[in-house]
Amino acid sequence: MTEPAIQQAYEAAKALYAQHGIDTDEVLKKLETIKISMHCWQGDDVRGFLNRGQELTGGISVTGSYPGAARTPEELRADLEQAFALIPGKHKVNLHAIYADTDEQVELDKLEPKHYERWVAWAKEQGLGLDFNPTCFSHENSKDGFTLSHPDENIRRFWIDHCKASRQIGAYFGEQLGQTCVTNVWVPDGFKDNPVDRMSPRKRLKASLDEVFAEPIDPRYNLDAVESKLFGLGSEAYVVGSHEFYMGYGLQNDKLICLDAGHFHPTEVISNKLSSLALFTSGILLHVSRPMRWDSDHVVIMDDELLEIGRELVRHDLLGITHIGLDFFDASINRVAAWVVGTRNTIKALLRAMLEPVEALKQAELEGDYTTRLALTEEFKSYPFGAVWDYYCASKGVPVREQWIRQVKAYEQDVLVARG
Structure with missing residues (x-):
């Protein structure tokens, strides 16, 4: 044309x-004012750069072996640039902690803003914002399926310190880039089979989160979010951080509540939750995904649920309090194309709602x-x-x-x- x-x-x-x-x-x-936070982990199958070769855990599984996965931060940034060149508007990149770009050998609990300076310099050049996530999976200290709710105090301490460090990194992003960073906490904690004690892990998780969020951070630079899940691979019977847990915690502590489209019952949709949650919270974080079979994290298409999410955000004027991020990973197709398809569709859904x-x-x-x-x-x-x-x-x-x-x-x- x-x-x-x-x-x-x-x-x-x-x-x-x-x-x-x-x-x-x-x-x-x-x-044009709406920024989609495009997730970096589609580009390399959630491997990151801190612990290359580490087995994926925490209910995360990436299928496919399409050629071209990014192997270095430079390759990942080049792929992101290619994707953004095909997507209208200026947006954000959502980083996990394991994507640190550093020549140091550093553990998750010792991460500092300096380990992400190259990401910030690149984001400035590209006119992009950055969001952040502590990586509480695929690590020796998460191999038994528990992190912030672990019964071992030393392991809990490791993850508490990692999440505290992540908030400081998020604040660094926000201050340097002039765009508020959303730092989202998700942990895979749970049991594969029926537990006897559902309360104690949740008490430990609450206490850990209280410590993680104890230090005030200027909301101009960093906003905290907490993300729930119904069940996962290895936590089919019980997830410590359920929707009820995090909704209560977020409302009580003025944190953004993250709704992931794939983290609920297969017949449950997040679009129908937005108008209720918005009455009681100061902000919402969305992880837009496509749960073909529960949390299968397929590339976002313009299906009925995506259109309903767009309509709910527009009809109730929720775009001002909602942060929209993507969360899918597919190694069976071109990874750059996956970003482009998912991000363009998300923007299209918002446009359709506005029209x-x-x-x-x-x-x-x-x-x-x-x-x-x-x-x-x-x-x-x-x-x-x-x-x-x-x-x-x-x-x-x-x-x-x-x-x-x-x-x-x-x-x-x-x-x-x-x-x-």
Whole structure:
């Protein structure tokens, strides 16, 4: 499609939406302000650089052996740059602690901001923000499935110190980059089979978290989040950090509550939780994933749940208090393409939600006119949001529609294949 054709299609779509009071120019200005936190671990299959060769644990499993996984921080950053070149807007990168870029041999509990200076310098050059996560898995001290709730005080101390160090690194990111860093705590603690004592591990986890968060940090630089899970590989019967645990802890201690799309019952969705949680919390963190079979972390597609997440955020004006991150890892396809597909889809879902006549739909519902509510909702499913999306991509200098695939394939042949 040529540039004039893109402009022409956009103008026609703009006129259609204007009939319902929707200003597409203003919608795109708002869309441009939304930052998606793209997870670094898709690029190297959650291996990191601190403990190369360490077996993945904590319920994490990556399948596939597509060529080209990043082996060094430089390769990972190059792959991220390629992905961002195909995604409209300026966004963030979400780092796990194991992605430290340092020549030192350093343990997780001894990490410091200096071990991420190269990441910060790169982010400044690229105009990106950084988010952070302590890595409480794939380590000798997590091999039995417990970290912050471990009965061994010495092991708990190791993980407490690691999480405290992570918050300082997050604050460093926020101060250096001028964009608030969200530091998210998730731990894999739990039992494979039915426990006798469900309370004691949760008491230990609460006490550990209290110590982790004891030091105040300027919220301009770092915001803390806590993430729950229903069950995991090796913790099928019981997870210490359940949704109820972290919802209570987050509300009581004013922490962001992280909702991961794959961390609930297979028939449960996070979109339906947003309007409830937003009434009681000052902020929400999303990990957008696709749980084809529970927490299988498939690449995000524009399915019904992704669209509902976008609608809930837009309809209830929650974008200002919600931090949107991605969390999937697929080694069966080109890893750069996985980033591009998932991130572009997440932005598209938000755009589609912004292009709905929300106020008219709310008014029809308030008046009991459910006929109009249904009819208008269905008709808007075929409105030309794609023309608006194409125009947005073109205006941001990124490929329109599937044109980006050629660039990924060329990058694969020129760069990824050579990695073996």
